[in-house]
Amino acid sequence: MTLENALFPTSQLYQTLVDESSQGITVADLKGGYIFVNPAFCQIMGYSEVALLNMNMFDIKAPKQDDSPFEQTISVKENQIIQVLLQRKDGSTFMSEVVEKSINIDGNTYVFSTIQDISKRIAIEQTLINNEKRNCMVMKIANDGIWSWHLNTNTVEFNERYYTMAGYEKDAFPASVDEWLKRVHADDIAHITHNVESYLAGKSAEYDVEFRFLRKNNTYMWIRGKGEVVESDSTGKPLRFIGTHSDISVQKEHEEKILHQAHFDSLTFLPNRFLSLDRLELACEEAKRNNELVALLFLDLDDFKKVNDTLGHDVGDQLLIDAANRLRNVVRSVDTVGRLGGDEFIIILGGLKKIEEAQPIVENLLNQFRKIFVINARELLLTTSVGIAIYPNDASDASELLRNADSAMYDAKKCGRNTYSYYTRQMNECAQRRLAIEEQLHGALARNEFSVHYQPKIDLVNTKIMGAEALLRWHNPVLGNVPPDEFISVAEQTGAIIPLGQFVLKQAVKQTAIWQKNFDDSFQIAVNLSPRQFRDLQLINVIKQTLNETNITSGSLELEITEGVLLSGHRQVREVLNSITNLGIKMAMDDFGTGYSSLSYLRTYPFDVLKIDRSFINDMTSNSKDKALINAVIAMSHALNLKVVAEGIETKQQFELLRTLGCDYGQGYLFSKPLTTDDMTTLLKDTSSMNYSFEL
Numbered sequence: 026m027t028l029e030n031a032l033f034p035t036s037q038l039y040q041t042l043v044d045e046s047s048q049g050i051t052v053a054d055l056k057g058g059y060i061f062v063n064p065a066f067c068q069i070m071g072y073s074e075v076a077l078l079n080m081n082m083f084d085i086k087a088p089k090q091d092d093s094p095f096e097q098t099i100s101v102k103e104n105q106i107i108q109v110l111l112q113r114k115d116g117s118t119f120m121s122e123v124v125e126k127s128i129n130i131d132g133n134t135y136v137f138s139t140i141q142d143i144s145k146r147i148a149i150e151q152t153l154i155n156n157e158k159r160n161c162m163v164m165k166i167a168n169d170g171i172w173s174w175h176l177n178t179n180t181v182e183f184n185e186r187y188y189t190m191a192g193y194e195k196d197a198f199p200a201s202v203d204e205w206l207k208r209v210h211a212d213d214i215a216h217i218t219h220n221v222e223s224y225l226a227g228k229s230a231e232y233d234v235e236f237r238f239l240r241k242n243n244t245y246m247w248i249r250g251k252g253e254v255v256e257s258d259s260t261g262k263p264l265r266f267i268g269t270h271s272d273i274s275v276q277k278e279h280e281e282k283i284l285h286q287a288h289f290d291s292l293t294f295l296p297n298r299f300l301s302l303d304r305l306e307l308a309c310e311e312a313k314r315n316n317e318l319v320a321l322l323f324l325d326l327d328d329f330k331k332v333n334d335t336l337g338h339d340v341g342d343q344l345l346i347d348a349a350n351r352l353r354n355v356v357r358s359v360d361t362v363g364r365l366g367g368d369e370f371i372i373i374l375g376g377l378k379k380i381e382e383a384q385p386i387v388e389n390l391l392n393q394f395r396k397i398f399v400i401n402a403r404e405l406l407l408t409t410s411v412g413i414a415i416y417p418n419d420a421s422d423a424s425e426l427l428r429n430a431d432s433a434m435y436d437a438k439k440c441g442r443n444t445y446s447y448y449t450r451q452m453n454e455c456a457q458r459r460l461a462i463e464e465q466l467h468g469a470l471a472r473n474e475f476s477v478h479y480q481p482k483i484d485l486v487n488t489k490i491m492g493a494e495a496l497l498r499w500h501n502p503v504l505g506n507v508p509p510d511e512f513i514s515v516a517e518q519t520g521a522i523i524p525l526g527q528f529v530l531k532q533a534v535k536q537t538a539i540w541q542k543n544f545d546d547s548f549q550i551a552v553n554l555s556p557r558q559f560r561d562l563q564l565i566n567v568i569k570q571t572l573n574e575t576n577i578t579s580g581s582l583e584l585e586i587t588e589g590v591l592l593s594g595h596r597q598v599r600e601v602l603n604s605i606t607n608l609g610i611k612m613a614m615d616d617f618g619t620g621y622s623s624l625s626y627l628r629t630y631p632f633d634v635l636k637i638d639r640s641f642i643n644d645m646t647s648n649s650k651d652k653a654l655i656n657a658v659i660a661m662s663h664a665l666n667l668k669v670v671a672e673g674i675e676t677k678q679q680f681e682l683l684r685t686l687g688c689d690y691g692q693g694y695l696f697s698k699p700l701t702t703d704d705m706t707t708l709l710k711d712t713s714s715m716n717y718s719f720e721l
């Protein structure tokens with residue numbers, strides 16, 4: 026149908042507009058009968074133009090609609106917008122928006138309508154309504170605080186939970202960002218602002234922060250905040266930013282606890298090994314940047330193990346706590362004191378310009394330990410040995426620095442404890458040597474690398490050989506001959522001393538049986554026992570078994586121990602000592618004059634023999650004090666029924682002086698160096714069954 030044969034003659038332009046419009050356009054008479062429909066309307070309804078022109082407005086209305094908007098509007102003159110469900114030719118229905126208006130042409134009234142399919146728009150609106158409803162629900166029931174921030178007005182809405190979460194009344198503070206910020210921990214404000222700005226500027230993909238928020242009760246709670254921009258303007262500028270704030274205080278507490286446990290020692294609360302080494306690394310890096318020095322002090326408490334063993338772990342723990350406090354007191358606030366474990370501590374002195382700057386702190390440190398510790402009303406003296414290494418002079422990184430400070434500490438221990446020692450290259454070599462010894466010791470016994478040598482012991486009155494001391498010798502294909510002073514302490518530490526000690530004992534006793542049979546049945550053998558062997562529960566059994574395997578009398582065996590065994594304070598020391606002497610074996614205290622030289626030990630423990638250390642004998646002819654001391658020791662020992670052996674007699678004067686002072690026996694290079702079994706056998710043969718007197 027064209028407009029020419031309709032009622033309205035009009036221009037070509039109108040014709041085109043009406044034909045091309047995507048909206049349906051119709052004209053109907055007052056009964057509803059269509060007298061004009063455009064192509065869009067035909068398409069919307071699915072009917073042909075002819076079919077529609079034979080239809081009525083009410084024919085296309087979907088059935089079962091209570092009110093009849095068409096009927097109401099037909100009489101209305103003004104623009105009327107109605108929504109009505111229409112039915113297409115195929116029976117399907119859709120919601121339409123119909124704008125109707127009565128128009129008057131040539132005195133007749135018609136209904137002019139535009140019709141639009143609005144089903145899509147309605148669906149979208151419905152989703153929006155549903156979403157809004159859901160959001161309201163979420164805001165109400167969520168356990169988290171929810172906020173909605175209108176960025177252009179800088180106002181913010183909070184849900185109820187937001188307030189109650191922090192212990193406030195509902196609406197306790199105005200819904201403004203500034204009011205909210207007043208309750209954020211001062212240290213966290215910059216962090217939040219930075220995160221918000223970077224997220225809104227699109228520099229970070231998400232907004233996710235943790236901060237502290239003031240509760241009503243004036244304590245801070247930890248909050249985790251997450252949010253998202255949900256509305257932006259056409260230029261992409263964010264308008265609305267919404268998100269949640271969750272209370273993560275409990276989780277944070279756990280985290281902090283775990284973090285603390287991972288970084289701090291639970292006894293002393295000092296940084297633990299992990300954190301200390303981390304700080305050491307940082308200190309080295311900083312020193313490198315600033316051209317400065319770091320002094321690393323490695324401390325080990327002297328004889329701490331003894332305290333633990335004799336007084337119990339509670340006292341030991343208390344002592345560690347007190348020691349840690351003293352350490353804290355000597356350093357500057359910027360320095361780190363850390364506990365590496367056991368009785369080992371480190372102090373990191375960073376930012377030094379000269380090595381000498383560490384010196385006063387070290388001395389102050391040792392001084393702190395010269396004061397008595399009082400624990401459970403018990404007075405204890407606990408000294409410490411300190412090793413010092415300097416970065417970058419002594420090491421190129423933190424771990425090397427630690428290693429070298431550690432070996433410097435060992436050196437301090439060797440220098441008699443309660444002192445400090447600086448790291449030197451030589452010391453490092455010393456540590457490497459120790460390592461090599463440890464490596465080679467492994468399996469050395471099975472490879473037959475050990476032998477026992479014998480040093481004759483002389484009766485000073487008649488200069489006869491009355492026995493010998495068994496001394497261990499080690500020849501290793503890699504290291505050559507290693508002196509016992511070097512390897513015994515390593516074997517002590519690794520535990521290798523147990524089988525080694527048994528080897529010496531068995532060899533020496535077996536050999537003694539032969540010498541007793543062939544030369545003199547009063548020949549005495551002395552065997553050294555180390556502290557570790559003494560703690561070995563099998564010791565007594567091994568000794569008994571060894572004696573049983575030969576036919577030497579127990580009185581021919583003498584076991585030498587140093588004061589170290591007694592100092593180690595183990596309860597079973599006395600029991601072991603008693604068991605040994607009950608077997609009829611003699612006990613000798615070796616190296617008397619070094620270490621503590623406590624005469625009280627001689628009274629309290631069942632000793633038979635005292636051996637005066639070589640260092641005293643060495644000086645006795647030149648040093649009158651030493652001579653007086655030896656005199657006193659001999660007299661005292663005799664009063665306690667002990668025989669006295671002088672070690673390391675090298676000169677005739679020493680021998681004669683000792684004889685004058687009443688010393689019973691002696692050994693030393695003057696008489697003989699330690700000999701192989703064969704050489705000893707030859708010597709015994711030469712001295713015609715022990716009746717030989719030394720030609721002096």
Ligand code: C2E
Nearest residue numbers: 496497509510513529553554555673674675692693694699
């Ligand atoms: P020690 O028990 O005090 O042994 C005496 C040490 O002094 C021996 O050193 C001996 O060779 C040395 N000596 C003896 N007379 C003289 C002398 O006139 N001048 C000098 N300068 N030295 C003399 P050696 O054999 O090197 O043993 C050193 C230490 O190693 C021993 O000291 C002992 O403590 C330990 N040792 C040796 N063998 C054993 C062993 O089988 N078991 C244990 N546990 N320790 C052993």
Ligand code: MG
Nearest residue numbers: 494553585615
């Ligand atoms: Mg000895």
Ligand code: MG
Nearest residue numbers: 615616636672
């Ligand atoms: Mg000795």
